[in-house]
Amino acid sequence: MKFNYIEDVSKFEGQKITIRGWLYNQSSKGKIHFLWVRDGTGIIQGVMVKGEVDDLVFGLYDQLTQESSIEVTGTVRKDQRAPGGYELTLSDMKIIQIAQDYPITPKPHGSTFLFDHRHLYLRSKRPHAILKVRNEIIWAIRSYFYQNHFVLIDSPILTGAVGETASTLFETQYLDEGKAYLAQTGQLYLEAAIASFGKVYCFGPTFRAEKSKTRRHLTEFWMIEAEEAFYNNEDNMDLQEDFLIYIVNWVLEKCQNEFKELERDISALEKIKKPFPRISYDEAVERLQKAGSEIQWGSDLGGTDETILTKMFEKPVFVYNYPKACKAFYMKPHPDRKELVLCADLLAPEGYGEIIGGSERNDDYDSLVLRIKEENLPLDAYKWYLELRKYGSVPHSGFGLGVERTVTWICGLSHIREAIPFPRTIYRLYP
C-alpha cells in the first residue's frame, strides 16, 4: 500500500495522503484532537474533529500513548497556526501498536538517564538532528576523497602489531594465534597502500582502552585517515585545510534545519575560509605562556592550552613541528632541528581543540629503526612496515581526523557522546 513522507507534504496541498509513523505528542480539547506524528523525515500535526471523522476513529484517540505507531490519513492543508506551515485534517487513523509507559517524556531529563535509554532517545529531536549532521559530514568526507582521486583502503580492525604504544590497546584472543588487538589506527596499512595507489584513505572504528573521563573521549570512535605519496608536511596541511573547508561548506548547505534545531550559531562556521593560521609549536608555547599557561617547552599541549589557543583565532589553527618526545615514532625528524618532528595538529575553534593529527612520515630505513629502538618498541612487529622503506621509499604524509570530535565542533555540542549513535565511554557498554 502506498504511503507518503512528511518531508513531501508541501507537494500534496489539498490532497489526501497517508503517513505512517510514531506519535510524538498529543493533546485534546475534547471535541478536537491534535496528534503530532513523526516519520523520520519530519513532524506534522494531524487534527481530528468530532463529527468530521467516524466516531469509532475519533474514539481511538483515547487509546493513544506517546510513541505508539500509527497510520493516519488526511488532507494536507496550509495553516498559519501549524508549525511547519502544513497540517493534516484527518479522515482516518489505524493503530499499529500501542506503546506503554514510554520513558522519555517531552520534559527535561538528565544525561545519564537519556543515555541509559539511548535506544529510545535516538528518536528525540536533538539526537535526530545531530546524527543527520553526522551523516552529512561522512558523505562530505567520502565525496571529497572520491572527487580528489583518493582510493578507499579498508584497514584491518584486528591486528597483531601495535600501532602507537602510547595509547592502551583492547586485547582479545585470536583463535590459536595468540593475542590480537583492536586497531588504534589504520595508518601503517595506508602507508603500504600508497605505493600502489598514490593517495588513499580509510574510514573505520578505532579503539582506545584509555580510562579517560572527559567530554572529548570515547573508547570506540570513528576516524578518517588519509595518506599521500610525495606530499610533505606543508602539502599535507594544504590538503587538510581544503578538506575541512569542503566539509563545512557541505553541511552549511545541507543542514540548515538541523542547525536551527540545535540552536547552533552558524556564523562561526561561515568564517571557516582559507587560509587557516599556522603557528609553530615554539610560537604556540610562547603565546600560551604570555596568556598565563604553565606550559613548558617540551611538553604536549594540555586540554586547557588548546582551549586558550583556539580562542585566539576564529578559524581552525595548525600547530606544527612539535618536539620529538611528545609525538609518535613514525614522524619524520626535522632536517635542521633534530629535537623536532615534521607534524601538525589542527585545532578546531571556539575552544574545541584537536580534531586532526597529521605528519610527514619517516621514510628513511635506518633512522626509523633507530627511533623504534629509542622508544623500546618490538622491532619484529614492525618488520613489514620497515620493508616499505626498502622498496621504493618516497616522501609521504598523512593525517587522521576524529569524526565525533568534528561532529561535536560543527554541531556546537558540549559532550562527544552525543556525536555517535551508541557511545562507548569508560563506564558505558550498554545499550
Add this chain to the structure above:
RNA sequence: UCCCGAGUAACUCAGUCGGUAGAGUAGGUGGCUGUUAACCACCCUGUCGCUGGUUCGAGUCCAGCCUCGGGAGCCA
C-alpha cells in the same frame, strides 16, 4: 590512577536546627472546538545508593563502601 561533585517517587528536583516524606512532570479519572512543554479539578506514586555507628529519634551527623558525573593525565 588522582582531584572535585552527586545519589530522595517512573523523570527533574526541594527537604531549614536531627522530630511521622514534599513539589512539578509523567500515569489514571472527568471537563473543554486550535492545542504547541495546553489548561482546570480530583486520584495514585518511596529499599531517601548500601553497610555500620552516634542518638529517645537519622533523608539530615560520623565512618567505610558502591554507582554515576565533571576535570587531570593520555589522545582523535
